[in-house]
């Protein structure tokens with residue numbers, strides 16, 4: 001069985017690669033990072049280590065790499081007979097790999113390969129695979145789209161495992177938290193007979209992805225932005241500060257109330273889920289930088305993203321969202337020299353009116369929310385500690 005995986009980065013190697021290998025796949029990783037691609041082709045294997053007291057090592061074998069910047073034809077050839085295609089490349093990069101996936105679909109059609117295959121985007125976003133499908137279809141003629149409709153699935157997915165930035169001598173080595181959860185929307189699959197072990201298949205992904213995004217991702221980002229605001233650079237240091245932990249709990253209470261009201265989750269079970277998440281953020285065996293967790297703040301301020309969507313939906317339902325608003329104000333103060341979006345955001349705040357920046361970044365039209373975010377930013381800017 002053959003897999004093509006786009007993005008040989010932290011989650012690609014540290015989670016998707018592990019799961020595909022465990023399921024007996026030969027994996028071709030596609031990436032533009034030459035060091036990683038060369039190492040994959042030289043060694044055909046790599047090591048994952050669990051960040052807990054066990055320090056258990058897991059070997060991933062039967063892997064190779066293709067540099068899509070240099071060898072796009074090899075990617076198309078690999079897609080031609082792949083049994084599964086996955087991505088973990090970043091939401092903003094999906095549109096750049098879409099032409100290659102489209103070429104792979106055309107090639108399958110030309111070679112009369114009518115075997116059904118699923119393309120699964122494993123990104124932190126709602127509707128990731130369907131968004132990728134839209135980008136791919138923009139590169140297909142109607143006849144190719146018809147072929148794709150019959151044999152290619154784009155099931156949405158939610159992936160959950162904290163994999164921090166890696167700093168090791170071995171460029172392939174990856175340290176990961178023990179927890180992992182990969183859920184795929186079964187109803188959108190072209191090849192539902194191909195079920196991976198250790199992957200959960202759900203008839204409706206929405207509750208899973210919202211629970212994950214608005215708990216793990218909203219929560220982690222809250223620790224990052226609140227921590228940075230107080231002058232921390234590391235998640236472990238930030239969450240050890242009682243103010244940061246309190247803010248995390250307040251935010252999780254708000255998203256929890258919304259999720260319970262919306263999806264009828266059992267409150268006790270949801271609270272246990274939240275406690276587990278807090279424990280995962282506190283994992284002393286992981287060293288996770290605030291720069292990573294808070295990266296791309298403009299994306300995280302998006303209309304359907306981890307803060308604005310729960311705020312909108314809580315407001316619609318008459319539920320509380322004050323803590324979420326407080327964190328949003330702090331996002332606008334997030335100034336990370338290495339993060340392009342954070343620099344862009346700081347530049348926008350210098351060149352445009354505050355109201356314009358908030359409208360542009362959040363996509364909101366609700367005047368009350370726009371004003372509340374402006375007030376929250378002003379408060380955050382006035383109280384920010386040196387970072």
Ligand SMILES: NC(=O)C1=CN([C@@H]2O[C@H](COP(=O)(O)OP(=O)(O)OC[C@H]3O[C@@H](n4cnc5c(N)ncnc54)[C@H](O)[C@@H]3O)[C@@H](O)[C@H]2O)C=CC1
Pocket residue numbers: 006007008009010011012030031032033068088089090091093096097122123124125159160161162163164
């Ligand atoms: N790291 C984590 O804990 C988790 C990450 N995710 C999601 O997984 C995705 C990837 O995140 P990470 O693995 O952390 O990032 P990463 O930066 O470690 O990996 C991304 C990889 O994509 C490659 N890449 C970038 N542009 C490319 C292009 N045009 N063509 C081919 N390769 C390209 C990069 O070289 C890099 O190796 C994101 O959507 C993230 O939200 C989801 C759950 C957990």
Ligand SMILES: O=P(O)(O)OC[C@H]1O[C@](O)(CO)[C@@H](O)[C@@H]1O
Pocket residue numbers: 124159160161162163216217218220221292293294295296
């Ligand atoms: O910025 P992104 O791409 O959403 O990724 C960061 C997120 O990934 C995770 O490590 C796992 O989902 C979160 O803890 C963190 O919020």
